[in-house]
Amino acid sequence: MLLEVKNLDAGYGYLQILRSVSLNIDKGEYVCIIGPNGAGKSTTMKSIIGLIAPMGGTVVFNGEDITGMSASQITTKGISFVSEEMNLFVNMSVQENLYMGAYTIKDKKIQKNRLDFVFSLFPRLAERKAQLAGTMSGGERKMLAIGRGMMSDPKLLLVDEPSFGLAPQLVANVFESLDVLKSQGVTILLVEQNVTKTLAVTDRGYILENGKIGLKGKSRDLADNPHVRKVFLGV
Amino acid sequence: MSNNYGSKFLSWIKSAAGLSIVVTIVVAVVASIASGPYLLVNTVVTGGMLALVATGLTLMLGVLNIPMFAHGEFFMIGSLAAFYVFTPISNYTNENPDSIIVVFGPLIAMAASTIIGAISGIIAEKLVFGPLRRRSTDDWVMNSFLLTVGLSVLLINLHQLVFGADFKGIVGYWSGMPISIYDVFISRDRVMAFMIAAVIVVLFWFFMTYTRTGMAIRAVSQDITGAQIVGIDIEKIVLLTISLACALSAVAGGSLLFMYPSYPTVGLEPLYMAWFVVILSGLGNVLGAVAGAFIVALLKVITVEYIGAGWDFVIPSALIMFILIFKPSGIFGSDVRGALDK
Secondary structure, three states: OOEEEEEEEEEEOOEEEEEEEEEEEOOOOEEEEEOOOOOOHHHHHHHHHOOOOOOEEEEEEOOEEOOOOOHHHHHHHOEEEEOOOOOOOOOOEHHHHHHHHOOOOOOHHHHHHHHHHHHHHOHHHHHOOOOEHHHOOHHHHHHHHHHHHHHOOOOEEEEEOOOOOOOHHHHHHHHHHHHHHHHOOOEEEEEEOOHHHHHHHOOEEEEEEOOEEEEEEEHHHHHHOHHHHHHOOOO | OHHHHHHHHHHHHHOHHHHHHHHHHHHHHHHHHHHOOHHHHHHHHHHHHHHHHHHHHHHHHHHHOOOOOOHHHHHHHHHHHHHHHHHHHHHHHHHOOOOOHHHHHHHHHHHHHHHHHHHHHHHHHHHHHHHHHHHOOOOHHHHHHHHHHHHHHHHHHHHHHHHOOOOEOOOOOOOOOOEEEOOEEEOHHHHHHHHHHHHHHHHHHHHHHHOHHHHHHHHHHHOHHHHHHOOOOHHHHHHHHHHHHHHHHHHHHHHOOOOOOEOOOOOHHHHHHHHHHHHHHOOOOHHHHHHHHHHHHHHHHHHHHHOOHHHOOHHHHHHHHHHHHHOOOOOOOOOOOOHHHO
């Protein structure tokens, strides 16, 4: 098991959002968390990566307990986080942003290989490598954020709402690029609002409601589940 | 190809940054021809040193989000350290005028002020800013601003209490005939002060632009969450930035000891001037701060020359207000919104 989250409690200040959330991901899986707004999807992601200190429970990654470590330590262990806000370095060029993604890799040669890999994944970024990240369009920024997440050669990629604020055509592009990553053997945990599309491409899913895991199972089965169909798909 | 560069150059000249640099150079040259080249020399020396203080200020503001009003006191610490290190050296060289220390002694004093500046910056972070960072949940900018003002008052009075309020100055670092360039005589100290500032600014620019650590500092200033999720250790960067910023200010204090003797409030003038520079050139922009430093230095030198010594704060600040009305992000403020514009 690559990632095992057990009875995770988390929140902001005195406000507890997650209540005893448990989930696990095997190597090579493509797993999604779906749920309504405010259910705690992003909070789950942020407490796995260490941007929020969990109030209780454990997070075990690759056999090592990473609960309560700082985000920079957890990144070094091999988890990459592509946040909803992307958190790009707006005054740096595309290439500099990507190199910062490989900050934990000290070997220049490996850095270069990773850069070539990301450029082959997103040829658009190669065309614009000298452009400042802040001057790019929304779709390109999303590609850059995912590319930067891939630069550190992560064992697990956490992607938070990649389709947020994108035009439908670009959403399709983002999903395609995640498919390519999956076929390369990258383990992905995806948080999404776009339920139909997400359940169509992922292997397994967790439904998060009011800070608790409501349902879990194969994505295909979830898509047929009457509760899911009623609440999320409006059928 | 050359046409492309030509049009790029033209559009740069037309931009606020290019225009202000061109105007500065023209005014400096015209004023020097009209009143004598010493104007240019003064501008270059003051500007170089101001660039050091202002870059430190920009770093504190851009990376740590601290509006630093105690930065002048690190200038004071630098000048104090240089004084106490250089005095025994100069006593020794007076007795042994042929010693090699005559040449390198002043550099030792400046190195000492740099190191002591860096150490006092680390102490300030550990004792003052670090504890605040752990406890402050919101209003960080206001809280840290108040803290730096308090730190400034504390350091000024500590200086007065321990070392006394008198002027602790030196006659000069490098004795000997002034260097003459085209019949213009410039004292050796001034030439060296400018060269030191130039070397440090260039090294610093290379460090920020090309090294992994320099890029990490810029990354933290642009997006702190982004920096965390690519694996940058924020605490290390914070400590490094503070020590770097304070060392820059202290080395300016150390190398200007021949112009500004050390006394408790010696840092206030460079502090205000550096704030002019930072506001004028756009918050958190390191290269802009260097150019801005020369603009403010020229304004100050010309004001003293043509209007009077008492006006050297009035004219630059009035002009800065005027410029900010038309370009609120500062002359070199970028079109891309930085972390500080949020």
